[in-house]
Amino acid sequence: xxxxxxxxxxxxxxxxxxxxxxxxxxxxxxxxxxxxxxxxxxxxxxxxxxxxxxxxxxxxxxxxxxxxxxxxxxxxxxxxxxxxxxxxxxxxxxxxxxxxxxxxxxxxxxxxxxxxxxxxxxxxxxxxxxxxxxxxxx
Amino acid sequence: xxxxxxxxxxxxxxxxxxxxxxxxxxxxxxxxxxxxxxxxxxxxxxxxxxxxxxxxxxxxxxxxxxxxxxxxxxxxxxxxxxxxxxxxxxxxxxxxxxxxxxxxxxxxxxxxxxxxxxxxxxxxxxxxxxxxxxxxxxxxxxxxxxxxxxxxxxxxxxxxxxxxxxxxxxxxxxxxxxxxxxxxxxxxxxxxxxxxxxxxxxxxxxxxxxxxxxxxxxxxxxxxxxxxxxxxxxxxxxxxxxxxxxxxxxxxxxxxxxxxxxxxxxxxxxxxxxxxxxxxxxxxxxxxxxxxxxxxxxxxxxxxxxxxxxxxxxxxxxxxxxxxxxxxxxxxxxxxxxxxxxxxxxxxxxxxxxxxxxxxxxxxxxxxxxxxxxxxxxxxxxxxxxx
Numbered sequence: 001x002x003x004x005x006x007x008x009x010x011x012x013x014x015x016x017x018x019x020x021x022x023x024x025x026x027x028x029x030x031x032x033x034x035x036x037x038x039x040x041x042x043x044x045x046x047x048x049x050x051x052x053x054x055x056x057x058x059x060x061x062x063x064x065x066x067x068x069x070x071x072x073x074x075x076x077x078x079x080x081x082x083x084x085x086x087x088x089x090x091x092x093x094x095x096x097x098x099x100x101x102x103x104x105x106x107x108x109x110x111x112x113x114x115x116x117x118x119x120x121x122x123x124x125x126x127x128x129x130x131x132x133x134x135x136x137x138x
Numbered sequence: 139x140x141x142x143x144x145x146x147x148x149x150x151x152x153x154x155x156x157x158x159x160x161x162x163x164x165x166x167x168x169x170x171x172x173x174x175x176x177x178x179x180x181x182x183x184x185x186x187x188x189x190x191x192x193x194x195x196x197x198x199x200x201x202x203x204x205x206x207x208x209x210x211x212x213x214x215x216x217x218x219x220x221x222x223x224x225x226x227x228x229x230x231x232x233x234x235x236x237x238x239x240x241x242x243x244x245x246x247x248x249x250x251x252x253x254x255x256x257x258x259x260x261x262x263x264x265x266x267x268x269x270x271x272x273x274x275x276x277x278x279x280x281x282x283x284x285x286x287x288x289x290x291x292x293x294x295x296x297x298x299x300x301x302x303x304x305x306x307x308x309x310x311x312x313x314x315x316x317x318x319x320x321x322x323x324x325x326x327x328x329x330x331x332x333x334x335x336x337x338x339x340x341x342x343x344x345x346x347x348x349x350x351x352x353x354x355x356x357x358x359x360x361x362x363x364x365x366x367x368x369x370x371x372x373x374x375x376x377x378x379x380x381x382x383x384x385x386x387x388x389x390x391x392x393x394x395x396x397x398x399x400x401x402x403x404x405x406x407x408x409x410x411x412x413x414x415x416x417x418x419x420x421x422x423x424x425x426x427x428x429x430x431x432x433x434x435x436x437x438x439x440x441x442x443x444x445x446x447x448x449x450x451x452x453x454x455x456x457x458x459x460x461x462x463x464x465x466x467x468x469x470x471x472x473x474x475x476x477x478x479x480x481x482x483x484x485x486x487x488x489x490x491x492x493x494x495x496x497x498x499x500x501x502x503x504x505x506x507x508x509x510x511x512x513x514x515x516x517x518x519x520x521x522x523x524x525x
Contacts, residue, residue, distance in 0.1 A: 016272065037273060064294070064393060066286035067339040068278060072266065073259050075278040083279050085287050085388060093388040095287075096277050108294050119277065131277070 010127065020131050023056040023114060025092065036092040058114035058132075060088040065098060065106055074120050086112055086134055101136040111137045140238045141525050143364060143372030146175025146357035147484040152472030153321040155351040160196050160252040164205045167353035167477075168248055175357045175369065182357075183242030185209070185216040188229030188249040189476035194264035196252050205248055222268035223425060224510035225249065226354070226479025227517035231378050233358050244359035249480035253349045261349050265475070268511035270386035282346055284387050284512040285426035286338035291393040292428060293340065295443065300340055302446030303427040304331035307344050307469050309454055310424065314466025316497035321350055321472035331427075345427040350472035354480035356487070361525075373487045376412065376503070377520035379405030385514045394443075396429075398516035399436035399507065406505075406518040407438075414438030417520070418501035419461045419489050421482035423509040424468050433507050434462060437518070461499045464489060479508040479517065486521050 016037075018024035025036035029050040033042070036056060042049030065084040068075070075081065082098040084106070098106055099117065112134040119129040148170020150163050158166070164187075172178075187202040198204065202216035219228040226249030233247045253261055266275045269284060292298045308328055314320035326344060334343040364372050381401035384390055391397070407413060414437060422437065424430030431445040439460050440448040448454070454462035465471045465485035468478060486504035488494050503522045510516065 064287045064291040066283050066290060066341075067336070068280060068283050069335070069339070070262075070280065070282065070337045072275065072278050072280050073263055078278070081278060083277065083283055083287070085291075085393070095274055095279055095386075095388050108290070129276075 013129070021116070023058055023132060025054055025056055026051045027054045034090045034092055036088065036094055054090070056088050056090055060086040060112055062098070062106065062108055062110045062112060063087040063093055064108060067103055082106060084112070084134060097133045099133045099135060105136065113137055140240070141361040141374060142234055142237045142358055143361070143374045144356050144483065144487045144521070145244070145359045145364060145369050145372050146171040146177065147355070147487050148172070148174050149319060149354035149481055149484055150352050151319045152350050152352040152474060152481070154254050156254070158351070160192060160198065160201070160250060161204060161208045163252060163351060163353035164248055164250045165208050167250070167355040168205070168209045168246060171246065171355035171357050177244065177357060179211060181244050182211065182214065182246050184233070184236060184245045185211055185214050186229040186233040186245060186247045187216065187218045188226035188247070188479060189218055190220060190222055190225045190251060191264045191267060191475070192252070194267065195261070196255050201250070205250065221515045222510035223423070223473070223475045224479055224508040224515045224517055225476040226481070227483070227506065227508035227519065228479070230356070230479060230483060230519065231380055231517055234375055234378055237358055237360050243363040244357060246355060246357055247480060248353060248355045249477035250353040251474035251476040252351050253474060254351050258349065273386050273388065280338060281512070282338040282341055282426065285428050286341045287387065288393050288432070288512070289340055289426070289428035292432065295394050296446070298431065298446040300332060301328055302450055303345055303431060304328040305449045306424060306427040306430045307331050309449070310463050310467040310469040313456060313464050313497055314470030316495070317466050317471060320466040320470055321348060322466070322470045341426055341428070347425045347468040347473035350474040352472060352474035352477045352481065354477045354484055356480055356483055371491050373490045373521050373523065374525050375519060376522045377406035377408070377410030377518070379403060379409065379518045380516070381405070382515050383513055385511060387512045390513065394432070396432055396436050396509070396513045396516070398509065398513050399433060399518070402516040402518040403437050403507070406520050410520040410522070412503060412520060416503055417460060417505045418503070419464060419486065419499050420505040420507065421463055421465060421467065421485050422507040424463065425473060425509070427469070429509060430462070430467065434460070437505065437507060456497060457499055464494065464497045464499060479506070482506040482508060483519065490521060490523050
């Protein structure tokens with residue numbers, strides 16, 4: 001039985017607390033590019049870059065999307081679900097579920113905002129995983 | 139740089155091998171390649187094994203030694219390479235570099251994957267290991283989902299249609315009918331693709347490559363070795379290019395142009411002194427129809443955004459402008475991930491040797507294109523009948 005590592009380890013989730021729950025990324029003061037998730041080194045400037053923590057606004061637009069009809073293990077009850085590539089207002093892109101919106105109302109270019117939601121649970125007695133999803137702003 | 143050629147090829151049939159294990163498949167392909175080149179164990183300096191995820195598919199790591207052991211090669215230096223679905227081509231390139239360095243005169247390169255010993259959903263999880271576990275798999279994204287996101291954006295930017303994507307799969311199946319080693323030897327229509335279940339919109343089941351068992355093996359040797367052994371019909375490696383990009387799709391500058399393909403192809407074309415118009419046959423990485431379509435754009439066979447029309451106008455079918463995936467490709471020949479890159483090379487070698495019978499195409503040069511993940515790694519190789 002295969003298990004994805006990110007499902008079983010509590011420290012693994014706590015390490016990602018800021019980006020996963022609060023949309024914290026970083027920005028290189030030298031080249032000006034913002035990154036999400038935060039990077040350890042600026043891919044443009046290398047060690048000469050200067051990365052500074054920033055909090056993203058949680059606003060963006062739909063860059064692309066798909067409806068997942070054959071789910072990943074653990075997501076069966078949510079199927080079908082929509083996953084979008086969201087282009088954040090500050091520049092970087094992020095993938096996440098688009099929820100609370102009719103599939104037919106989802107199109108490229110629509111504005112979205114982040115919401116805090118349950119992502120899935122391991123089992124009735126296991127970890128409950130939270131994180132950010134996205135809703136369309138009408 | 140030393141000239142290196144493929145001197146022997148061998149592979150198993152691709153498909154569901156209920157009666158054959160990982161090691162059975164690897165040994166079958168290895169022996170076939172040894173017989174094809176008429177070499178003996180003492181001729182082989184090293185063994186390279188391309189394998190993506192034996193650890194997840196069969197619970198077995200340490201597979202280079204395992205394959206060497208069961209081939210009766212113990213004592214030989216052996217190396218496993220992993221670059222997701224490009225693991226096979228990566229093994230090939232490492233073997234090539236080892237020969238060019240002067241370390242060996244002849245080596246064996248195998249690609250192996252045994253995928254059907256676990257159920258489909260578990261295989262999907264294993265394959266998702268090629269994506270970003272922290273940011274993609276964690277939100278429920280699947281591999282078809284990643285390529286669906288690419289396909290949707292390509293449609294948005296260039297007006298590519300589901301019909302045009304379907305035509306890529308149709309072409310693959312048509313060619314696979316003529317390949318006795320292919321997994322799916324039957325034709326399909328555009329309607330069949332569009333009527334098959336949606337897996338991740340806009341991709342249907344028949345836009346997706348299957349779960350496959352299989353192994354493929356090639357023998358590579360230096361010019362001196364080939365002369366000394368008087369080996370006939372060597373197929374020369376004229377160019378080898380490799381590139382890398384972000385593992386997470388969200389971090390790519392563009393979703394609709396694959397940087398790794400463009401960059402690896404540029405390096406391979408430069409080394410070979412050839413241009414896209416010189417290539418008449420190519421095996422491209424169509425894990426999903428959209429990836430095949432983008433490959434023909436990014437390899438330079440047509441302009442960016444015109445892949446759909448290029449396919450629709452009949453430019454990729456057998457014996458046309460550029461014969462794409464004469465083997466049946468990943469979609470119809472099958473996609474045992476670690477073996478795929480080597481299998482692509484075998485098809486080009488057989489084509490250039492003139493051994494492809496009903497699917498034979500007249501060509502001087504051939505190209506292989508092997509992608510890892512959603513575009514985080516890529517290898518392009520160019521082959522020719524002459525040095």
